[in-house]
Amino acid sequence: MLVQTLIERKRDGGALEAGEWQSLLSRYLRGEVPDYQMSALLMAILWRGLDDGELTALTEAMLESGSRLDWPGFGVPRVDKHSTGGVGDKVSLVLAPLVASCGVAVPMMSGRGLGHTGGTTDKLESIAGFRTDLTLDEVRAQVREIGVAMFGQSDAIAPADARLYALRDVTGTVPSVPLIAASILSKKRAEGLDGLVLDVKTGSGAFMPDLDSAQTLARTMVRLGEAGGCRTTALITAMDRPLGRAIGNSLELEEALQALTGEGPTDLRELTGRLAVEMLLLAKVADTEQEAQLEVARALASGRALDKFRQLIEAQGGNPGVVDDPGSLPQATEVELFEASEDGVIGAVDPRPLGRAVVEMGGGRRQLGDAIDHSVGFVVTARPGMEVSAGQPVASVFARDPAGIEAGMQALRASIRYGPADPPLPLIVGRVTSADLRHR
């Protein structure tokens, strides 16, 4: 097989066969196919797309490039969630223990911060001692014991995806729906799941802002998940403003703790609840939406969800004391209020400048391996549609030095806009299930 011939076929709009994808990726991992051929192929894929058969074959090839979690004799249904990423999106921190406390096993692999969006493993590491670098054996044992594990991406899982992702990142080949779908599904399918809920973000703070792309991505991933034997549902949700109020690692962890007791910002509670209901339905531990809602409400009100989080922290070496004393999380040394600059109505709160500022203030990475400061970030109470008076505090900046405060204030000025604007997106913009695909 000449790689060049495969590139030419894709370039001319043709399709590669399953065996060709398999052989291509294993040769790439062995160093027999150079990066410069792979990047040309990736650009051709971005141009020409992949048909359903190719997409399944590529995903399988990426999946099979590494290990997977298997669950022999473990009768508990396993369900996970994936989000395409946003600003203030701390849903995973609430959802994993919540759903696990409802009798569903959640082996949740998460990423680090990427671009302007935060990462779940970074947020968890706000907790002193918390280990996210679990081995697959540790994950298996912990999920069997307490029903949940939250861990970082392992080299053992889908190494071909990791190599391709790094290459895509520097060759302008990230925004391809099939490549994104294959990357996500190859990793999630390695968890050995019965069900998967996808939270596909849309709006200015999402990686693919336009709704059309979000819908295409949601449909593509549901089709791909189902083709791999994993029940899959996608919600398309709003990322035209931050989710909840807190942005930044330990600030988001604190807000997640509130949500685990049924408190905290309405949008965070509502989205977490909807995703939890979908997960319970896919796990078949609830038969109807109403039943699932009731179960979720009970888990929150009874303290079971919060207890599960405490158990999780303890199992992964963290200090469970943060659950009852969030003040023990890393605290910023500098805090400053941000006031509305005029009387009027807030038109928009753009997530991107805030997400970027967290990185700039030291709360994210510019380069792989950078240490991060978990304490920095924002609490933003300003929401689109809110009436404000000049001088009214609408946000706080948490930083480690005056330069960080300045960067944060500047980001808030760029983010918060006044005056009439398009109405914000509904929190849940759409839902895609396998049934929707059949009806098309």
Place this chain on the structure above:
Amino acid sequence: MLVQTLIERKRDGGALEAGEWQSLLSRYLRGEVPDYQMSALLMAILWRGLDDGELTALTEAMLESGSRLDWPGFGVPRVDKHSTGGVGDKVSLVLAPLVASCGVAVPMMSGRGLGHTGGTTDKLESIAGFRTDLTLDEVRAQVREIGVAMFGQSDAIAPADARLYALRDVTGTVPSVPLIAASILSKKRAEGLDGLVLDVKTGSGAFMPDLDSAQTLARTMVRLGEAGGCRTTALITAMDRPLGRAIGNSLELEEALQALTGEGPTDLRELTGRLAVEMLLLAKVADTEQEAQLEVARALASGRALDKFRQLIEAQGGNPGVVDDPGSLPQATEVELFEASEDGVIGAVDPRPLGRAVVEMGGGRRQLGDAIDHSVGFVVTARPGMEVSAGQPVASVFARDPAGIEAGMQALRASIRYGPADPPLPLIVGRVTSADLRHR
């Protein structure tokens, strides 16, 4: 400048600025831009194209990556020809001495065999001792002295093009009109020319077989040449059958010697004559086509053209005796006649199988640096439209061993088709001058 940003802009259909092309190529040559980013950009260019400004800027950047021939105080007009390549295309061997013998300086840089097409420098090296690896100083001195030099691509000229060409070759990014145009023009412009004639091939044996692509390429190159201050004319010519009868290095050299005395196959004589007329017009040594034709006919009939070839061979270290004794060229040890297999009319003589067979028989390279056998090849008298009887010899195979004879016979069976067919293309399919571009 982040290369990634440039890739993204091109991917999204935008344009790079002149300074960006310049900086990109110089950083690429210094090893600061990796091949995997360049190949992704090349695929994006193949997809999105280049606008006129970008094409000029890329060509200039490639040109300026190396040295160029300069001609201070040399009053003789300099004109060259470039062919996009074909099977049996030995025109350069006739044209360079012919035009030089009409008082035009011809500093002709040529390539080696590529794919199924032969290369002028390989053909010249059929002559014992002939050196094609002239330095630029040697080229300058020889052109000043005898008006012509025929030399291989020098590392000193457009090194960025050489690097990019090698990368394109293995990443499926060859068939892009702007990339082909930039590659050709950057090298030709480095010769310091007053005029350039382009022979753009069309038909099954051409690199870009369809007429539309050939026309686009011709127009693009004429525009690009003129933009660089070089008078440029393109002919679009037939490559749906081999040119002339001989295919293979020393066989083609021998046929070129015939053409230099005004003999040999009609199509070769006609095409060479047309190209010579265009060159004389661009050089302004003739005012009208009639005048140029007369001058060309005189150079052939008087022996001036052949004398110039003898001078050229001598100047470049070759044995000028071959001119009067073509039998001293490398001769194949095995020769076999190929007979028509049926009574009827020949419908087509496909050039590709024959070109590929020359490589297989040892007359071309599979890999850079392979030694080649100059003696092997074909003489094909079969032409589309020719009436034949079964058993009538229509070609000969020249090989070094029985396996080569077998490969050659097989190629002839694949190439020669009987029965009604589309009429062959006219030898000269079209002509593009700068005036045509202005009128569009």
